[in-house]
Amino acid sequence: MNVSALYAITPIDGRYRNTTQELSAYFSEAALIEYRVYIEIEYFIALCELPLPQLSHFDKSCYADLRKIYERFHQDDAERVKSIEKTTNHDVKAVEYFIKEKFDALGLAQYKEFIHFGLTSQDINNTAIPHSFKLAIEKTYLPAINELRAALQKLANEWAGIPLLAHTHGQPASPTRLGKEIMVFIERLDNQLNLLNHIPFSAKFGGATGNFNAHHIAYPEIDWVIFGNNFVNKNLKLNRSQYTTQIEHYDNFAAHCDALKRINNILLDLDRDMWTYISMNYFKQKIKAGEVGSSAMPHKVNPIDFENSEGNLGLANAMFEHLAAKLPVSRLQRDLTDSTVLRNIGVPLAYTLIAIKSTLRGLNKLLLNEAAINRDLEDNWAVVAEAIQTILRREGYPNPYETLKDLTRTHQQVNAQTIAEFVDTLQVSDSVKEEIKRISPANYTGV
Known part of the structure; x- marks a missing residue:
């Protein structure tokens, strides 16, 4: 039954449905069922390829029909699995029975006891979930973050030559360039994305307690x-953990969460700047036609996009932090706490995508307001004091730092004229004086 997004419990599936709906292909209940079916079918085919003696005569031409079970998986199939689950009260067993029904329909009943052969439910969950998570990262998250990075690069190039008054501790500081300040965020994103891309998508596959008993x-x-390694690493394109309990130990998944959290912190820093x-x-x-900035103040155009992003990044990071801390911890060979938590892995990714x-x-x-930027530079000639005292140090001038400190702190307003008059009093050569006089807040921007 399709219910209006107006009645969704969370804004992910309500207010932000259009933004996050692509994630339903990886993290919805129907998606989880579909990926479980995918793992079960590919596992059965892998057993045929060994071959197990009882499957040595299986007609390989049937592989295409078997793969259609997950390739053409649709809502009716998901609802059938949920119907079976009402009886089994076990979600993975319901998938097994669903596939057995499909085998009956294909005339393959004699082989259906090799569906889920020797496996526990976590062999399916701990391969299906990292598989869907991997696809979501590759097909939704990375394209989105790369689009954002490209937008930053465009702005960095466009604003490469724009001088900007820097602020450290909230106070005017040595000028910089706007494009370079954008490059700070690009480099940070690149470094963390590189780390993210090197974390394996680990999977558990080894029976009830990890030993293929x-x-x-x-x-x-x-x-x-060897079979498990080939199946997980080559067929599923995941990374099989060699020594496990009943479940994957989730250490690499925790690393994914931490990496995503660090990237989110960079975005949060960007939003605030x-x-x-x-x-x-x-x-x-x-300004977009018809858009209202404030319900009371007609003049306002609020920075709502950056505020919205900041709020959603906070929600995402709170969940990533919990996932990273909780999932690697399980009592003895396994408890069930990971199961309910794993069902929420799409939630922080959804908040991240919104952000x-x-x-x-x-x-x-953004529209660059160069007039305001230039006005701020012109109003803060004191920031060239660093440049002047550094040149004076080079020239062996006595107490240059203290001299400039006195100048900038005794004059209420330091401007171009104040600086020029001060330079004329210095006991240095005319060429050094001219060198100093060429310095301004707009050109004192470093390399």
Whole structure:
């Protein structure tokens, strides 16, 4: 039954449905069922390829029909599995019975006891879930974050030559360039994305307690470790953990969460900086026809995109932190606490996706206000004191730091004229005086 998004419990599936709906292909209940079916079918085919003696005569031309079970998986199939689950009260067993029904329909009933052969439910969950998580990262998260990075690169190039008054501790500081300040965030993102991309998507596959007990007792002549490694690493494109309990130990999944959290912190830092620059009038924002900034104050155009992003990043990181802390901890060979937690892995990714798209929207609205930027530079000639005292140090001038400190702190307003008059009093050569006089807040921006 399709219910209006207005009645969704969380804004992920309600207010932000259009932003997050692509994630339903990886993290919805129907998606989880579909990926479980995928693992079960590919596992059965892998057993045929060994082959197990009882499957040695299986008609390989049937593989295509078997794969259609997950390739053409649709809502009716998901609902059938949920119907079976009402009787089994076990979600993975319901998938097994669903596939057995499909085998009956295909005339393959004699082989159906090799569906889920020797496995425990976590062999399916701990491969299906990392598989769906991997696909979601590759097909939704990375394209979104790369689009944001491209937008930042475009702005960095466009604003490469724009001088900007820096602020350290909230106070005017040595000038910088706006494009370089954007590059700070690009480099940080690149570094953390590189780390994220090197974390394996680990999976558990080894029976009830990780030792292939059932497999080995039935077919001791087969090297099941080699089989498991080939199936998980080559067929599923995951990374099989070699020593496990009943469940994956989730250490690499925790590393994914921590990496995503660090990237989110960079975005949060970017959001706050952009918000601050807007409040300083360094940026104005493009106005969309009909859009209201404030319900009471008609003049306002609020930086809502950066604020929206910041809020959603906080929610995402709170969940990533819990997932990273909780999942690697399980009593003895397994308890069930990971199961309910794993069902929520799409939630922080959804909040992250909302945030990324909000930040991108905010960046695309920015209009550079060079007049305000230049005015701030002109009003803060004191920031060239660093440059002057450094040149005086080079020239061996006595107490240059203290001399400039006295100048900047005894004059209420330091401007170009104040600086020029001060330079004329210095006991240095005319060429050094001219060198100093060429310095301004707009050109003292480093390399």
